[in-house]
Amino acid sequence: MAEKYFGITDKGVTRNNNEDTFIAEAVMKDKFICACVIDGVGGYEGGEIAAAIARETILKYFTVPSGQLSSMMREAIISANEKIYNEKLSSRQYENMACVLTLALIEKEKNRFYYAHVGDTRLYLLRDHSLVKVTNDHSFVGYLEDSGRLNESEAMSHPKRNEINKALGFDKTIPNPAEYIETGESPFLPGDTLLLCTDGLTDMINKAGITNFLSQSNPLEEKAKQLVDAANNAGGKDNITVVLVENNHKRIKQKATKPVTLIKKKDQQKDEYELNKSFESRAQATTSKKTTSNNVNLLLLLLFLISTSGFIWLWFNKKEEVTTQPVVFDHQLYHEEKILRDSLNNLTGYNFYITPTVFGDTIFLSQPLIIDTDSLHLKGSANTVFTIDSLYNLGVPAIQIAPSVKFIFFDSIQFYNMDVGIQYDNTDALHFNHVGFQNAFLQVKQTPGGKSFTGSALEMQLLKKDSLVKITKE
Numbered sequence: 001m002a003e004k005y006f007g008i009t010d011k012g013v014t015r016n017n018n019e020d021t022f023i024a025e026a027v028m029k030d031k032f033i034c035a036c037v038i039d040g041v042g043g044y045e046g047g048e049i050a051a052a053i054a055r056e057t058i059l060k061y062f063t064v065p066s067g068q069l070s071s072m073m074r075e076a077i078i079s080a081n082e083k084i085y086n087e088k089l090s091s092r093q094y095e096n097m098a099c100v101l102t103l104a105l106i107e108k109e110k111n112r113f114y115y116a117h118v119g120d121t122r123l124y125l126l127r128d129h130s131l132v133k134v135t136n137d138h139s140f141v142g143y144l145e146d147s148g149r150l151n152e153s154e155a156m157s158h159p160k161r162n163e164i165n166k167a168l169g170f171d172k173t174i175p176n177p178a179e180y181i182e183t184g185e186s187p188f189l190p191g192d193t194l195l196l197c198t199d200g201l202t203d204m205i206n207k208a209g210i211t212n213f214l215s216q217s218n219p220l221e222e223k224a225k226q227l228v229d230a231a232n233n234a235g236g237k238d239n240i241t242v243v244l245v246e247n248n249h250k251r252i253k254q255k256a257t258k259p260v261t262l263i264k265k266k267d268q269q270k271d272e273y274e275l276n277k278s279f280e281s282r283a284q285a286t287t288s289k290k291t292t293s294n295n296v297n298l299l300l301l302l303l304f305l306i307s308t309s310g311f312i313w314l315w316f317n318k319k320e321e322v323t324t325q326p327v328v329f330d331h332q333l334y335h336e337e338k339i340l341r342d343s344l345n346n347l348t349g350y351n352f353y354i355t356p357t358v359f360g361d362t363i364f365l366s367q368p369l370i371i372d373t374d375s376l377h378l379k380g381s382a383n384t385v386f387t388i389d390s391l392y393n394l395g396v397p398a399i400q401i402a403p404s405v406k407f408i409f410f411d412s413i414q415f416y417n418m419d420v421g422i423q424y425d426n427t428d429a430l431h432f433n434h435v436g437f438q439n440a441f442l443q444v445k446q447t448p449g450g451k452s453f454t455g456s457a458l459e460m461q462l463l464k465k466d467s468l469v470k471i472t473k474e
Helices: 047-061 069-090 140-146 152-156 207-214 220-233 265-323 335-345
Strands: 005-010 020-027 032-040 099-107 112-118 122-127 130-133 182-187 193-197 240-246 351-353 362-365 369-371 375-379 385-388 397-401 407-424 430-446
Touching (some): 005 032, 005 220, 020 240, 047 069, 047 099, 069 182, 130 207, 140 152, 207 220, 220 240, 385 397
Parallel strands (some): 362 385, 369 397, 397 407, 407 430
Antiparallel strands (some): 005 240, 112 182
8 A cells, every 4th residue: 555645725715824734644653544534623823733733633642552552542632622722721813723623643564544533524435436424524514414414515605614613622632532532444445546635625526526536546645636726616614634545456356267167977876866766755655645644634624713813702702802902102202312211321421512513402201311320511502492392291300310310510500391391319419500491380399208399590609611512514
């Protein structure tokens, strides 16, 4: 795979500076190719500085191999995030800088690649003229497109296509790195091509156009330049960065041959004699058993008819009883409700952020949301509302906190139109910040003694500033 990688970046047509950067070089004693695209968040001073810090940190981290590759990539991104955040503290003009990136490590000899991703830059895999998007966009429009709510054309022209909800530099530490940083690995077969790019390309050129350029037999350098030129010709509204990696190992093709069976003539004649003799014996046995087989079949048919009649009799006698049973409503979970439940069940850390881009402003509950984690900081936005649907059972709490919970912190959440908002056991476990209840008969109820208290809002000290903010890349 010698020298089969190339990167290029361009400021585009409308931008005055380039906040993108990239990596395309061999690392870790030339055993891996490091490919990375980094997009400094536009609209803020210092976007290019954040991108440069991330690039330098990643390259230094992969000087020598140490540990599992996926863990190394995640740790490199965590380190870059911390350095960007510390740099922000040094100057007020850089206080809003951040960046997004996609990183890939290609293991040359084992035909495999590993990736880590934060934001709306992208990783594609081209195999047999078919282009597959590997990463997910961590953005509002990206979520709508990946979930099938928007097609590619609608996503490219959406007015909120540049709003992102994940980036490096938002906060000093990344919340739940295993979930915040998207990682994975896949085979990288001979003939495959990897494309890493910023949204300056994918906002201008659709998937079919990209596939057409990559499927040509031109050198990688020419393909990359063609993609950049095409994006600029389409308007060049943003910085454009492209990194290509090609697996040029020779494809292994096995020639199909018919197996050859060597049989001596005498052995063949003997086998034919034994086979014919076997057929004659089986024919005689079949004739002698024919009468017995018919009698058995008649007996089995009679037993089947008797058993069937019994089932029919039981069904008619039970029919009235079955139809008089009460109807039980099986509530189906709302889409956002299911995502929230699944996310909380799989949560490995302490903080969980209810982002409007994923959950919207209102989350409908069809049944109680049971929280049984040890500790949890559930953070909403200024407009996050929990409410219940019309089939919700009266008197049943919207949120039920298990006795095992030692600490739970509700932050910036409103509860609306419910009999019981929150039910809990441990008096010391429950904490609030900017929490309100509207049209709730019992806002908070303690299980053991049935104790409850009301009030329009319950205020407590904020433990941690929300690090997951929505920013717009201009």
